Amino acid sequence: MDNSDMNSGPDSTITYTDSKIIKKIFWHSSYDLKTVETFLENMAADGYMFVSRDHQLFRFKRCKPVKLHFFVDILNDLRKIDNSLGTMRDEYVDYCEECGWHFISNDNKYLFFYTTQADATPIQTDNELRLKLINSQTLRTDGLTWLILLSIVLFQFGAFDWNNLAYTLIDDFSILCTYLCYPLIFIPEAIRYTIFYLRNKNYVKDGADIEFYSARSTFIFYAIRTAIAIIISLGLIFLLSDSVSLALFVVTATLLIITAILLFSNLRLKKAGFGKMTSIASWLNTSIIIAICAIFGVIALSLLDVLDIFEKNLFSSRNEHPFTLSSLNVSVDNADIYDTGYYPSSSPFGYFDSFDEYVYDNKDNIIARLDYDIIISNYDFVIDSYINDFKSYDEFPIINLTDSEASLWQAKAVYLNRYEGYSSGKRLIVYDNKLLIISSSNGIEYTDEQIKKMGSAVKAYTH
Amino acid sequence: MARETFQTLSEPMYYVLLALCNECCGVDIMKLVEHLSKGRVKVGPGTLYAMLDKFLVNDIIAETRCEGRKRSYIITGYGRELLKKEYERLQQMVVDGAHIV
Numbered sequence: 116m117d118n119s120d121m122n123s124g125p126d127s128t129i130t131y132t133d134s135k136i137i138k139k140i141f142w143h144s145s146y147d148l149k150t151v152e153t154f155l156e157n158m159a160a161d162g163y164m165f166v167s168r169d170h171q172l173f174r175f176k177r178c179k180p181v182k183l184h185f186f187v188d189i190l191n192d193l194r195k196i197d198n199s200l201g202t203m204r205d206e207y208v209d210y211c212e213e214c215g216w217h218f219i220s221n222d223n224k225y226l227f228f229y230t231t232q233a234d235a236t237p238i239q240t241d242n243e244l245r246l247k248l249i250n251s252q253t254l255r256t257d258g259l260t261w262l263i264l265l266s267i268v269l270f271q272f273g274a275f276d277w278n279n280l281a282y283t284l285i286d287d288f289s290i291l292c293t294y295l296c297y298p299l300i301f302i303p304e305a306i307r308y309t310i311f312y313l314r315n316k317n318y319v320k321d322g323a324d325i326e327f328y329s330a331r332s333t334f335i336f337y338a339i340r341t342a343i344a345i346i347i348s349l350g351l352i353f354l355l356s357d358s359v360s361l362a363l364f365v366v367t368a369t370l371l372i373i374t375a376i377l378l379f380s381n382l383r384l385k386k387a388g389f390g391k392m393t394s395i396a397s398w399l400n401t402s403i404i405i406a407i408c409a410i411f412g413v414i415a416l417s418l419l420d421v422l423d424i425f426e427k428n429l430f431s432s433r434n435e436h437p438f439t440l441s442s443l444n445v446s447v448d449n450a451d452i453y454d455t456g457y458y459p460s461s462s463p464f465g466y467f468d469s470f471d472e473y474v475y476d477n478k479d480n481i482i483a484r485l486d487y488d489i490i491i492s493n494y495d496f497v498i499d500s501y502i503n504d505f506k507s508y509d510e511f512p513i514i515n516l517t518d519s520e521a522s523l524w525q526a527k528a529v530y531l532n533r534y535e536g537y538s539s540g541k542r543l544i545v546y547d548n549k550l551l552i553i554s555s556s557n558g559i560e561y562t563d564e565q566i567k568k569m570g571s572a573v574k575a576y577t578h
Numbered sequence: 579m580a581r582e583t584f585q586t587l588s589e590p591m592y593y594v595l596l597a598l599c600n601e602c603c604g605v606d607i608m609k610l611v612e613h614l615s616k617g618r619v620k621v622g623p624g625t626l627y628a629m630l631d632k633f634l635v636n637d638i639i640a641e642t643r644c645e646g647r648k649r650s651y652i653i654t655g656y657g658r659e660l661l662k663k664e665y666e667r668l669q670q671m672v673v674d675g676a677h678i679v
Contacts, residue, residue: 188624206647210623213605236608240622241590241629 128231129164133177137163140171142337146253146308148187149327155185155229165227167220181231186216186238188226189248211238224252242319249325250312261305268298278507280500281465281490281550288462303340436470437572440485443565445474465492486554489573498550502543505532513543523563525570526551549573584636587664590621594629595653595661601642603650633657 139158143150154173155165160182163175190207208218208226215235216228228238239245275283275291283291307328315325328336459468467490474483492498506513516529524544532541544551551573561569587595590611597610607630611621621629630651633639638657643650653661 191628207624207627209647210604210627214608214623216623236620236622238622238624240620241625244625244628 128183129181130179131164131176132162132179135177136166137175137177139173139175141173142171143333144253144304144308145256146249146311147328147333148249150330150333151187152185153330155227156183159183159185159229165219165229168222168225168227170222183229183231184233184235186228186230188228188238189245189252190221190224190226191244191248214238242323242325246312246315246319246325253308253312257304257308261301264301265298276504278500279504281467281492281497282501282504284464284497285462285467285490285492286460288460288464299340299343303336307336436468437489437576438485438569439470440472440474440483442572443485443561443568445483445485464494465490465497467491488550488552489576490550490552491548491576492550493548498545498548501550501552502530502545505530505541505543516542523566523570525567525574544570544573546574549576584638584660586667587660589615589619590625591629592661592664593619594621594626595633595638595657598639598651598653598657599661601650601652603643603648607651 141151141154143154158165158173158175159178160180162178162180164178164181165185166174166176168174188211211228212218215232216230216238219227219229221227239248272291275287277283311328318324318326459466461467467488469488470485472485473481476482490498490501502513513530513532516531521527521529521544526544526546528545530543530545532543541552541554544553551569553569584591593611593615594607596614597607602610605623608621608623608626611619630639634641634651637654638660639651640654641649642652
């Protein structure tokens, strides 16, 4: 039910000057009823008559500027009415229209009315009932979303390997941070609503009116929240090297686009007589616009290879591996070498790289293999967690080898995982801020000379 | 239990029931409430709609007529009892206060 097709409003106060629908995004929470009413009144005064709403998207038609009062109501789930007499909403609307309120449209359970009478009795005079309706509708729309997102975040955090911090904090760091963005966005919203509800629960008990957040405070809240999320996301892109989660990049790009829309809408809002923005909000607007342009510009130039400032950071690049079969003088003549090295991972907690080299004969049999991981971290707890993770497996007991072997490797300690020899099993070689995990090599038993070479190469290896 | 909810009536409830001592409908109830309270109590259409529904469900009022979407109501015997109790309670409050105020 929608009166948007009429050339003039139901009471002929509104004269449309154009039938074209103008769309505008106005960021608000489901309980910011007063903010929405103020927004619609300002738009009407500016010559834009509200037509309908779909979540955050508002539709208007151009009209002659007019002073109106809007009311956003929430339809209560009342008794069922015999359908032969019309829908419950229509009957409810009749009640309101008899009192001088004109129905415009509804967005699910939200009903939009307006009146030209400055002294019209508000549609809801029972503040306790109104607060109850706001609460039930907010929990129904937003509460479920918050709960689902929180469950997803907790589940995903639980899925990380917290026994192996080296893996989680280095390899999964970007994903971890991406998931942190969700609580940063939605927890403040939940807190804001909780404060609103608890505060007003006391007010209405004392017979006072519901105190809604003002349009200005709503704008500031969203601007700050968006800015924080963007700063964190962009900060992570700059901090992370060599292995940037595509998801993080997509999230950041999405946030930037949303911010741009928000800012554009609010620039229009300023024109519509929203009111003087605070200096903080204005500063945020300007800063975010400059940051958006700068970041997109730099990233675009980097992608076009005009700038190589991000070459190491955004895309995988690596130093030369410390050693290969060839550098160890393992014969690879007449063989196909297949290198399946993985892209390295890097985070503020360290660096992780993996190297896997296969050598095949002409019958596709693996005749040699070199497989090792290297972890570099200034944090002992990160390296220790990797070693402890191996120690936690009972079927792979870690045996601390002799000092002579550690001496060969020029390392602090050497652990053997289960099997003797280098032809199978893993060795964990511990340096001051490095860990080398070298796996089976298919029949190659390393000579002392090769071990010394590997040890020197690892010690000299930097990232 | 539902009926215990109406042991005391709020001001708008009280005046709406007063208005429904005679058959009345919709906006007429709102006007009558404003008139009876000399402009002091105003009931919004949304509030009235919810209130009438609650009264109906609890047999405090009954629907008398239905012309299209326009419904008329009147207070029931049980409703009158509640109204009378509330009136007596308010009277007692005035008497108690008269000695001191």
